[in-house]
Amino acid sequence: MPEARSITYAEAIREALDDAMASDESVFLMGEDIGVYGGAFGVTTGLLQKYGADRVRDTPISEIGIVGIAVGAALVGMRPVAEMQFSDFTANAMDQLCNQAAKLHFMYGGKAQVPMVLRAPTGSGTGAAAQHSQSIESWLANVPGLKIVMPSNAADAKGLLTAAIADPNPVVFLEHKLLYKTKGEVEVGSYSGGLGSAVVTHEGRDVSIVCWSAMVHKALAAAGSLKDQGIDAEVIDVRTLRPLDRSTIVGSVSKTGRLLVVHESPLTGGFGGEIAATVTESDAFDFLEAPVKRVAGLETPIPSNPELEKGVVPQEEDIVKAAVEILAG
Amino acid sequence: MGNVVELNREEATELLTTMWTIRRFEEAVDDLFARGLLHGTMHLSIGQEASATGAIAALEQGDYITSTHRGHGHCIAKGADVTLMLAELLGKESGYCRGRGGSMHIADLDAGNLGANGIVAGSIPIAAGAALALKQRGSDRVVVCFFGDGAANEGAFHEALNMAAIWKLPVIFICENNHYGMSMAWTKAVAIDRLSRRADAYGFPGMTIDGNDVIAVKEATERAVKRARSGEGPTLIECLTYRHKGHSKSDQNLYRTREEIKEWRDKDPTQRFARVAIDAGLMDAATAEDIAEEAEQRIARAIEEARSGPDPTLVGIEDETYA
Structure with missing residues (x-):
């Protein structure tokens, strides 16, 4: 190593x-x-x-x-x-x-x-x-x-x-x-890699949480909380949106049967729609046990006040809540 | 008129050949369009041949240009193969850009033509960037950046000229002021009497010249190239010229008068240079006519060859988006 x-x-x-x-x-x-x-x-x-x-x-x-x-x-x-x-x-x-x-x-x-x-x-x-x-x-x-x-x-x-x-x-x-x-x-030293490949950051069987950038950390924290509630979440870090590693996402959802996409940018027109469509257009559709869910930013510019700012982008508890709802079917 | 005495016979022949090649090329594609054999749109530079020809005549091997939506003349003057250009306009796989670019996006990188550009002023920062790369590598090559009077009012113009100035980049900004940005008269688009005055604001020389005088354009560009090669930075040359044809194929010429167009047709740069070269004894009248005639025949042959080229297919087209 x-x-x-x-x-x-x-x-x-x-x-x-x-x-x-x-x-x-x-x-x-x-x-x-x-x-x-x-x-x-x-x-x-x-x-x-x-x-x-x-x-x-x-x-x-x-x-x-x-x-x-x-x-x-x-x-x-x-x-x-x-x-x-x-x-x-x-x-x-x-x-x-x-x-x-x-x-x-x-x-x-x-x-x-x-x-x-x-x-x-x-x-x-x-x-x-x-x-x-x-x-x-x-x-x-x-x-x-x-x-x-x-x-x-x-x-x-x-x-x-x-x-x-x-x-x-x-x-x-x-x-x-x-x-x-x-x-x-x-x-230490130079290395290169990851362009065009998503990675499973945390393995789980019940729901695939697909996210990127800072949301990965919130998803991982949520996966910890979900564990306590008996829900075994898998976290996928997309890493590159273009080119998009569709197969890792489809593979994960084929296994878990549930998809939750999380991103900070607003819901409408957000990249989460592309992830959701990728899954519903794929063979993983046949494995879906619940509707796909997205947790995303609210339809506003980012406000200055710290509580408002926090409130308009997904937080750990929003992810936990959405995952629980998906599992509740 | 610029100093014709400085020219020799060979140079005069070359200048006139380039100008007639551009003119005949554009007349031919105008005709192909009228006959329904060319698809899309195009922007003709008929009447503006002197600025493309004169500026590029001041360059050497290894120098670069960036071009505009009205770029056929720049491309030909920089040494492009007219058959490959025609094939591109005809949408052929054998064209410069394999039929993906069309009239507005021809690039000939091997010849140093970094490309025509469909976005007004889009290529000005790109020219500055190429110049920065040359400077950074210690090269003495330069970039000639063509753009129109319309582009001078874009933010990209301001940012690129300022950055070229502070870093003394080896770039020559050639503003082909053909009097209209589509229908907007340049005099209504600015509140100054010469666009070249803007160079003052950036801290480098600017001049306005007769853009229909190929010798004057060549001489002004030579001075600017010398300055750029010696590390002194950019120059802005405003070439006053005029397009005889409309902005693009949809133009009804509602914004200008027949009289104005006629006045400028009388100042046709190509015929004007032929007269000057003949008067100076650099060629005889028969030679000047032969040059025009040969250009016409060369274009006619190129059209036949280009039309026989293969059409592109959609096979694998998504794989071409990325290098």
Whole structure:
């Protein structure tokens, strides 16, 4: 076994960036306040000193420019890793991300490649309110050409980011703000993996809880509470929404016969609908013993007040309640 | 007119050949469309041949361009194979983009054409990004970024020009001011008398030139290329020009007068350059006519070849989305 030690999710991301920059001259970072400041969440701390201002490039507050320049640099062979200070700001750069980065490979008949990563802190829980707290994965999930990665823990964050940087396609890498300080066992040295594969984080027989990012931790806590009530929940961490590992989800539901999807973004149009449809369109439908359920964010922007903020996104008790209802049939 | 004395016979022949090739290409595809043999839409640059030809004549092997929805001229001037272009417009598997891109999305990466773009101003940040990559790698290559007067009012223009300025990127911004963003007169879309004034706001040189004078465009671009190659950063060149045809195939020309169109047809850059080259003794009248005639024949042959190319199929199309 390779040597491992406990580090934070933010440190794991930094290690992946550091390893990629050390091994590949074409990798460089670009974003607002990523240099001396170290990024709004400190993820790039120390990299400026190590790699210099050309490879850890502080930008003006210009999201179109940041993403568009990454696209252009990638087109001619660089591997830019651009940062949106908050995932909400991706809205400013949607043309460059969705019309340019995502489409150029197909639109130009396969000759062009756009090997770039767009990192962005996402999600609620910091009291930063509606324009700094939303979950944007469903906006992007309907865009063929993008890959979408949402790691839930430090070890996955490192391996997935390494894989994302090496990938020849544009990858959106969404980092949940509440996870930055969470610790986990992470291998020393560079490793890559997980892109396009979901993982069973906790095995169980009675209900499959499918989730990603920070919701994985709430689902795991819920699985603990459900155990006390005699319900054996399985937790699936989707990890990448595009490409989606449908077979792991279908396999789990075929075993448990019940599906509960949990996500932080609002219910309507949320990615949970895609997961539910994947199961009902598959052979797992024949094994379903109860209607599929979704626990998701309320149909509101994220409010500032801490109690309201907590109340509009799924919490452990919401997941427990939904699972119990499913089991009650 | 730019200084014709600086040109030799070979250069003059090359410039005129490129301009006539663009003109004949676009006249031919206009005709194919009218006859129902071409599907979709297209944006013709008839009347604007000088800016594409002159700017790209200032480049060397290994330099890049980014193009626009009105990009046939840029693509031809950068050395594209007209048969592959026609095949693309005809939706053939044998086209530049295997029939996936069409008129608005031709890229010829091997020749340094990073692609036409259907989003107004979409390619401006991309050009800056390619220039950043070149600078970062220590290359002395440059990027010419074409866009129109309409694009100058997009946010992408502002962000990209500012970032190109602060990092002194080797990019030349060529604004082909053809007087209209679809139907919107550029003079109604801005409150300044020259779009090139905007360069002042970013801190690099800007100039407005006669965009129907291929020699003037070439000379201005050469100066900007020299500046870019030596690490001094970008330049904004506004080329005043005019499209003889409508914005796209749906245009009824309701926003401009016949008189205005006629006035600009009289300033046709291609015939104008032929006259200048003949007067300067760089070619005789018969040679100039031969160049136009040969371009027409070359395009006619290319259309026949392109039309015989295979049609694409849907087999495996979802596998093409990702590299």
